[in-house]
Amino acid sequence: MNILDKIIEHKRTEVAERKKQTPVSELEQQAFFNRPVLSLAQFLLDDAKTGIIAEFKRKSPSKGIINGAADVVEVTSAYARFGASGLSVLTDELFFGGSTADLIRARVNQVPVLRKDFMIDEYQIAEARAMGADVILLIAACLTPAEVKRLATFAASLQLEVLLELHAEDELEHICDETKLVGINNRNLKTFEVDIDRSLRMAERIPADKIKIAESGISSVANIRLFKEHDFRGFLIGENFMKEAHPGEAFHKFIAQLESK
């Protein structure tokens, strides 16, 4: 079984347990459930902003521990202060060392927050709303086009935006009217291989009315410039910052470099 199948299998058990623990009617009572959401699409289309979606990630199946000591408020606040257009916060516990509490804590910032997890059920989308997320992720590799459509429609009913993540060309059919933000993952979630050229070729086949986001394996300002030349508006970066003792400072330096010349 590949790692993605393992994660999804575990996710099904986890979601079933969480549903029993906290019914949707309880989620709806939580403080953030009805807060006004921020639009990631709007932040990404603003030319005055950086376009960078900075991620808080402690560990991953491909890299193991990336940063065991980082504090979510300290790091995400620095990301926001130094110009992130969005924040991505892992909430998967077992494989990525994230949590619901991390996302709730990251909510102190006035920039759009993406709940980074493996969504397979409407319940998780209601949870995302209750945590204070503005955007959810739908990964084509673990959903059918009909499931994407169904989950994206449900997200929209809760005013959440959807980032649809693609990796292979045969996933282009997962794009639908409800998925305005389309990410191309440079990393294959099954083999962990990173191939930026492949993403650039694939990007040409994404409809022009979608907002394109490059995800994973981005480690230089030159990478960002290349993606910009190919009409990408968003750049999702995690490890490049999280691997440093002070991710916020690493982000700040990166932005300074991006904005020079």
Ligand SMILES: O=P(O)(O)OC[C@@H](O)[C@@H](O)c1c[nH]c2ccccc12
């Ligand atoms: O740390 P990186 O290589 O900059 O990648 C960030 C992000 O794209 C990556 O964490 C990611 C992309 N798609 C995912 C799906 C689930 C969990 C994590 C991810």
